[in-house]
Amino acid sequence: MQFFPWKEQYRLNISEIDEQHRLLVAMIDRLHTAMAEGKGKSVLDDIITELYNYTKFHFITEERLMSEYDYPGFAQHRREHKELIGKVLAMMERKKENSLGLSSDLSIMLQEWLNSHILETDKKYSEYLATRGISL
Numbered sequence: 001m002q003f004f005p006w007k008e009q010y011r012l013n014i015s016e017i018d019e020q021h022r023l024l025v026a027m028i029d030r031l032h033t034a035m036a037e038g039k040g041k042s043v044l045d046d047i048i049t050e051l052y053n054y055t056k057f058h059f060i061t062e063e064r065l066m067s068e069y070d071y072p073g074f075a076q077h078r079r080e081h082k083e084l085i086g087k088v089l090a091m092m093e094r095k096k097e098n099s100l101g102l103s104s105d106l107s108i109m110l111q112e113w114l115n116s117h118i119l120e121t122d123k124k125y126s127e128y129l130a131t132r133g134i135s136l
Ligand SMILES: [Fe+2]
Pocket: 062, 077, 081, 117, 121, 122
């Protein structure tokens, strides 16, 4: 069973970004499943590290795009990215100390990420590009 399936509403119609979002959602789902199944520390560490690295790469891609097309909400968007990266880092730290409570924190964070960041913040720049007739 998938906890975080890909949803059509995540689609921004920017192929490079949609592809990356698909991978991110799949990674998030894999992490959640591993936790739900009570997988060991090394499995979880690997997935979290992979998620962290891929997230950084993905945010760089988005930021490059927004800067290239002079997106007016760029600064605010980048702030949200910093916050999300900070949360992943904090989670990695907490995981080192004690995994208690990690699972519910993680679910809340990832829900926020998918439902608030992709569906609201990312949608805004894709709409901006679309209204400027930029199709990527
Ligand atoms: Fe974003």
